[in-house]
Amino acid sequence: MMKLDPASRIFCALDTPDVAAARKLSHALKGAVGGVKLGLEFFAANGPKGVAEISGMPVFLDLKLHDIPNTVAGAVRSVLPLNPAILTVHAAGGAAMLRAAAEAAKEKTGKSGGVRPKLVAVTVLTSLDQGDLQETGIRDKVSDQVRRLASLAQNCGIDGAVCSAHEIAALRADCGPDFTLVVPGLRPPWAAAQDQKRVTAPIEALELGADILVIGRPITGASDPRQAALRIAGELAAF
Numbered sequence: 468m469m470k471l472d473p474a475s476r477i478f479c480a481l482d483t484p485d486v487a488a489a490r491k492l493s494h495a496l497k498g499a500v501g502g503v504k505l506g507l508e509f510f511a512a513n514g515p516k517g518v519a520e521i522s523g524m525p526v527f528l529d530l531k532l533h534d535i536p537n538t539v540a541g542a543v544r545s546v547l548p549l550n551p552a553i554l555t556v557h558a559a560g561g562a563a564m565l566r567a568a569a570e571a572a573k574e575k576t577g578k579s580g581g582v583r584p585k586l587v588a589v590t591v592l593t594s595l596d597q598g599d600l601q602e603t604g605i606r607d608k609v610s611d612q613v614r615r616l617a618s619l620a621q622n623c624g625i626d627g628a629v630c631s632a633h634e635i636a637a638l639r640a641d642c643g644p645d646f647t648l649v650v651p652g653l654r655p656p657w658a659a660a661q662d663q664k665r666v667t668a669p670i671e672a673l674e675l676g677a678d679i680l681v682i683g684r685p686i687t688g689a690s691d692p693r694q695a696a697l698r699i700a701g702e703l704a705a706f
Contacts (some may be wrong), residue, residue: 473703475501476673478527478553479696480651480683484512486520492692493521499696502552504529504681518549525552527681531589533557536567543571543586551584553649553679555629558588558616562623569624585647587627588620590634593652610634614641621646627678632667635675651681655699658685669699673706 477500481489493503502525505518510530518526528551532539539556546554556568565588572583590613591600597609605612610633617628617638627647630638635648650672669680682699689695 472700473673473706474499474696474700476678476703477669477680477682477696477700478502478504478525479686479692480504480506480529480681481521481687482506482508482683483687484508486513486517489517489521492687493524495693496686496696497524499693499700500686501525501679502527504683507531515546515549518546518551527551527553527679528584529553529555531555531557532568533560534564536560536564539564540567540571543568544574547572547574547584550582553587554584555587555589556625558590558620558625558628562619565620565623565625585626587629587647587649588616588625589629590616590620591630593631610637614638617642617646632672632675632677635672635677639676647678648676649679649681650677651683653680653682655685655702670702670706673703 479496479500481492481503483489489509503521504527505521506529509517518528528546532542539560556565568586572586591609600609600612613630613634614637617630618641620628621642627649628638629649629651631652632650638648653667653669653672655668669682672680686692686695
């Protein structure tokens with residue numbers, strides 16, 4: 468298998484509702500990262516029009532869709548014209564919802580001949596730890612819940628899962644090498660952990676088998692975001 472350029476594995480999280488700021492950052496990062504991630508904050512403030520303004524590199528649309536199957540399928544169809552490279556749904560939405568999302572995404576290739584987005588399922592947010600899960604009534608270990616939800620998603624036709632680096636090895640064993648693993652909550656050694664409770668350095672995640680590395684504030688909060696991204700890519704080049 469061809470070895471990918473480390474920078475192409477990085478998607479930078481542009482955690483801002485400001486279109487101009489997001490556009491400026493995406494322009495500065497072009498060629499230094501594989502793409503940019505736009506989340507719910509951005510989408511709620513700017514909608515599809517705002518996403519369309521962030522052009523020139525792949526977009527990871529992180530909406531974490533979670534609703535009844537028909538609504539989620541409709542939401543997937545609604546964002547297909549934006550050509551997201553990656554789109555997230557919540558694995559906790561259940562099998563029927565996941566299958567509906569997968570079927571809706573296929574319409575991209577069926578109707579227009581375009582490339583459909585890669586659907587990845589959110590398992591357990593990296594801001595949650597064991598105590599947080601217990602407060603929601605889930606008594607299992609975080610790793611067990613992640614494995615259960617990732618396997619469910621794969622069985623329903625979803626392309627991959629979002630997990631912390633701590634679950635990469637287990638998901639590789641459960642789901643095989645072709646299941647895309649998207650890993651957020653990453654911080655290089657020189658960056659603060661902030662509000663993420665389950666964090667790992669980017670190089671460690673890559674060594675464990677991550678496919679996509681989502682990195683936000685260590686890049687966007689730097690005085691020179693492009694240089695910060697290039698620094699991380701340089702560290703990954705050792706892999």
